[in-house]
Amino acid sequence: MTRHHVSRRDFLKRTTASAAAVTISAPAIAEGAPGRVVVVGGGFAGATCARALKRINPRISVTLVEASHAFTACPFSNNVIAGLRELKAQQFDYKRIEGSGIEVTFEPATRIDTDARTVVLSDVARVPYDRLVLAPGIDIRWDGLSGYTEAAAERMPHAWRAGEQTLLLRKQLESMEDGGLVVISAPANPFRCPPGPYERASLIAHYLKTRKPKSKILILDAKDAFSKQSLFLAAWKELYPDLIEWVPLSKGGRVTSVDPSTNTLTTEFGSHKAAVANVIPPQKAAHIAAVVGAANKTGWCPIDPVTFESKLQENIHVIGDASIAGGMPKSAFAANSQAKACAAALAKLLAGEKPEEPKLINTCYSLVAPDYGISVAGVYEPRNGQLTDVKGAGGVSPANAPRSARQLEANFANGWFKTITEEVFG
């Protein structure tokens, strides 16, 4: 097998300079090197995995492929919508990651040549890998809700990928007159951040309660049950009586179409004209997952629960929101937890060793008010080919807990965001 001897840096320089397609297909592992891993996607899953790999074995060559120079975090973006926080506090760059021996390539991955084990970037530069980690996050299903197009999202923001959409929703709330109707449409499972729509309703209610107290929030839901439901419902009764109305699937809550020209959401039971409409649409694993054939007909990616290797594509591992992770929700905590377990498995696989069975954790905090936090937690392990809840562990915050406990969980929520973003980007 022939092989061009070029360093990663020279290789990148050369390809960028000439914009020529250069393929190096011989896996580095054949020469006894610890191997090359390419991570596609620099969010909580991908950036964590790249760093964890370098920490476990600094000799592994790690390339992070990410289209954007700045990452905008979704957790705590509901605070931005409610005017409690600025978007800047959600944004992180990749300087520290670049400084930790990881090659960061700021280009989108357009396709993956699985035979040659190379990631093809937009300018036809190619990055070879022995193992590929896909951590691309979610895409909106633009064909998933009648009338909800990319243009419609400019009038009826989803704000489900943080950034401009977050600010758009905030601006609409700020310019809404007192007495306006805010409609939030929540999708069926699975979707990113299961308690997210309800935390969002809570924090918008917190904003409206003092600024625009005659207003109302209507949640139209495609489900009959949601994460931390009893805690949310009890807290709404206590903090925001008559301000939030939740309409479940069985009461006609499922939105079947939207009309951005009139800001109207239609269910099987009727139509609601909103002053502000927040449409949280159906989702799927981001495009690249389907392009490489790692997503199944559900739109998400089935994985092995020990190695996170795709069940559909060899040598490709999928972590974070894009994966079907059994009992684990699509959360930043879960993504971070999966990323570290995946990195450990990759280090073992590249060294020709057997990966150990992981144990994973998720903790999701939600703020019902800035000083009122609730949580759901879980512990997971591989069982019958799935990441499964460890029996007897996990669950939600207790009902009827004193306000001091809610305050404590709000403090922990803030602390968690600082810890995890420091670990991932700091």
Place this chain on the structure above:
Amino acid sequence: MKRIYCLAALAVLFASTSAAPAIDVAPAGAAACSGCHPMSRAVETPFTRLTGRNPADIVTATQEFRTGQRPATVMGRLAKGFTDDEIKAIAAWYAAQKE
């Protein structure tokens, strides 16, 4: 004889370099803790630091969270997902980590 000796030495050398030491990864569950408990000194959070701590203290605290003896928010729920052996391994690993 000398040549044979040299070859043997080379063989030993080769064996020791090619059979790289086993990849040292954190015990099951340990990596997940740092989602909340910071490994870095640079971050100020209300979470207890685990790195460099006496492992017996980590084991005791986690076991008390598990039984409900020690008041908790999420740790009571999480500790129930780990066996004594797992808790001991995680505690030993954090104790050995540099801050």
